[in-house]
Amino acid sequence: DVKVTQSSRYLVKRTGEKVFLECVQDMDHENMFWYRQDPGLGLRLIYFSYDVKMKEKGDIPEGYSVSREKKERFSLILESASTNQTSMYLCASSRTNSGNTIYFGEGSWLTVV
Amino acid sequence: QKEVEQDPGPLSVPEGAIVSLNCTYSNSAFQYFxxxxxxxxxGPELLMYTYSSGNKEDGRFTAQVDKSSKYISLFIRDSQPSDSATYLCAMSPIDNYGQNFVFGPGTRLSVLP
Known part of the structure; x- marks a missing residue:
């Protein structure tokens, strides 16, 4: 079974703090993604990466950056957390050109106070 | 028009009922559902995936794709309280370089004992 592991399930951070969300996948997938999910807004793509050190902006990249130093690991960074970044963050992975499946982690609930 | 539309619900049914969840889409390039x-x-858990048109069955779940109508369905037979969850449809084109997964907003289902 594909496993996507998000290291932090629940975090509470203060406004202005730098936040790191870590994600690891064990299926040698080329593509990794970070989404945020908010009630009424559905899943929104923040960034995705199709290879080590490669990244592409998604629909809502402002206020976020990412890092992919190893194929299995994809990190989301909030440089200066703000209250409007309180959300559920989902990491996902997929194989290039498989087209058919994307696998999600359990999610990280971030509250910024 | 949104790329993928899905009735948000909530949908409440009694235990044992047959549930029909539906999505419509506008992009004819979508091939994987x-x-x-x-x-x-x-986090979202992959239930079923299908390629192009047709039906696919897995236990109590049946996925149906009608590409001519741009309409997909998920049927749940003999629904159980453990089926209470939000169901998301997703789709992608055949040449999927990672960023082209599109998700519906989700339908919230409650199965009442």
């Missing part, structure tokens, strides 16, 4: 189940405060 997926259904995810998401329990409260958890």
């Amino acid at each position: 997926m259904w995810y189940r998401q329990y409260s405060r958890k």
Whole structure:
């Protein structure tokens, strides 16, 4: 079974703090993604990466950056957390050109106070 | 028009009922179709995926794709309280370089004992 592991399930951070969300996948997938999910807004793509050190902006990249130093690991960074970044963050992975499946982690609930 | 439309619900049914969940889409390039189940405060879990038109069955679940009508469905037979969750449809084109997964907003289902 594909496993996507998000290291932090629940975090509470203060406004202005730098936040790191870590994600690891064990299926040698080329593509990794970070989404945020908010009630009424559905899943929104923040960034995705199709290879080590490669990244592409998604629909809502402002206020976020990412890092992919190893194929299995994809990190989301909030440089200066703000209250409007309180959300559920989902990491996902997929194989290039498989087209058919994307696998999600359990999610990280971030509250910024 | 949104790329993928899905009735947000909530949908409440009695235990044992047959449930029909539906999505419509506008992009004829979509070839892969997926259904995810998401329990409260958890990440989406892949339930079923299909390629192009037709039906696919897995236990109590049947996925149906009608590309001519741009309409996909998930049927749940003999629904159980454990099926209570939000169901997301997702789709992608055949040449999927990672960023082209599109998700519906989800339908919230409650199965009442």
